[in-house]
Amino acid sequence: MSINKSNKSKLIYTFLAWTISSLIFFPILWTLITSFKTEAEAISSSPSLFMFDWTLENYEEVLARSPYFNHFWNSIVISLGSSILGLLIAIPAAWSMAFVQTKRTKNLLMWMLSTKMLPPVGVLIPIYLLFRNFGLLDTKLGLVIVMTLINLPIMVWMLYTYFREIPSEVLEASRMDGASIGEEILYVLLPIALPGIASTLLLNVILAWNEAFWTLILTAADAAPLTAFIASYSSPEGLFYAKLSAASAMAIVPILILGWFSQKQLVRGLSFGAVK
Amino acid sequence: MATTNSRTLARLMLFPSVVLLLAWMLVPLCMTLYFSFLDYNLLTPGNNEFIGFLNYEFFLTDPAFITSFFNTLLLVGGVLLITLGGGIGLAILLDQAIWGRNYVRIMVLAPFFVMPTVSALVWKNMLMNPVNGLFAHFADWIGVTPIDFFAQIPLLSIIIIVSWQWLPFAALILLTSIQSLDREQLEAADLDGAGPFSKFYYIVLPHLGRAITAVILIETIFLLSIFAEILVTTSGGPGYESTNITYLIYTQSLLQFDVGGGSAGGIVAVIIANIVAIFLMRLIGKNLED
Structure with a gap:
């Protein structure tokens, strides 16, 4: 029974830790994702995390310009x-x-x-x-x-x-x-x-x-x-x-x-x- | 014989570091001190008259100084409050048995390695922009008016950005300290029927005391000199609402070319930093004796 209980608290702590750390990491993740979007998609009012046309054109342009x-x-x-x-x-x-x-x-x-x-x-x-x-x-x-x-x-x-x-x-x-x-x-x-x-x-x-x-x-x-x-x-x-x-x-x-x-x-x- | 020989050599080996640091600290500092007594502006070349404490008088009675002094206090205090509170919480959480702790640690630590200009611009544009930012999209979605962060709450916005950068540092230092806590003490407290709050208050918090002091002092040293985050987001504005002392001296020295006034400001900043430094040195000095 005590194993069960400690597993349960481990689950709660794991969930909490992953949620908070994802929020802290989010601005960096968002920057990385946005770098693969088109400019129009980057300011879209219904932004998407993964479902968009991935492109490398921004990298090419930064390097070229x-x-x-x-x-x-x-x-x-x-x-x-x-x-x-x-x-x-x-x-x-x-x-x-x-x-x-x-x-x-x-x-x-x-x-x-x-x-x-x-x-x-x-x-x-x-x-x-x-x-x-x-x-x-x-x-x-x-x-x-x-x-x-x-x-x-x-x-x-x-x-x-x-x-x-x-x-x-x-x-x-x-x-x-x-x-x-x-x-x-x-x-x-x-x-x-x-x-x-x-x-x-x-x-x-x-x-x-x-x-x-x-x-x-x-x-x-x-x-x-x-x-x-x-x-x-x-x-x-x-x-x-x-x-x-x-x-x-x-x-x-x-x-x-x-x-x-x-x-x-x-x-x-x-x-x-x-x-x- | 070998020892006198090695003593001499040891001095020689110290020489470059000591001389360089002495030159780096003393020469420019003396120059700043000297300039601070002159009527010296790069735009109006003159004979740079000696004017006594007039620059200090102007600097200290300038309303911009009073504003930026309090802004500096708010910035340092606000960031300390957020990073210490959040840091203690995170440190306790990451100290628990959780799955994938290494990945969590990596994510929490990441913001510390992002250069200040990148974090400030990413927050300013992609998150806090009142039209295209993610926060504005979110506000629209739940049906409230988006905040124009840098117009309405410029200083608080900068506090949020800087806190995000320094939270990982506080969390990491405090986590390192928590991990050195004697587990048997906690187990004994468990057996005595202590609840989580009394365990935190009577065992964990006292143990963290030294690490908390270290975080406060080290962060304060860096936070007093916040510059890039202000430069690329608000340029100190609107008005002087988000100008701190470092930024004020920068505008006076390099944008208005007032060498005398900027130098007086620099000396004031050195005095303020010294007050913090004395406490930090005491803490570290104690550790050297242990």
């Missing part, structure tokens, strides 16, 4: 470039704090975190003027620099928490065998910490891909990543729902897939270890 791949490429360069550059700077720092701890390590970590809390408008004007003077406005290089600096504290923190889980005896053993610090990091630490490093990279690619303050302010036509490209749909002419959906779908699907792989890292990275 706008330099979509340029923006896509910009997004890739900016998010991947800043994440890799960030790793190169953050790994030595995280190694240093995790394995050669001093009294100041904790304060240093907290200070790095505090830079993340600086609101972007606090440095908006100087950054804009400096970028203008150095010719970095609307360049991928400029955005790679900004994204690296914005995400550096998160990278150092995430790597630090991963490195702390590695017993320092492993590193000491290699030192006894006469390995230099460089060799120690490259051949001992990196292979062990590879999953942690990969997670850090993944989360930072996602964060940089979706960043929408600096990308909107510092780019125009040339270096605009997808965030800025999609923003250009905010003042459209004529029928555009299906095309907006197609462009949006192409911008979010790659990162949705990456994101689903990085659920656990998300918690660790964004809560700075406050929740494990």
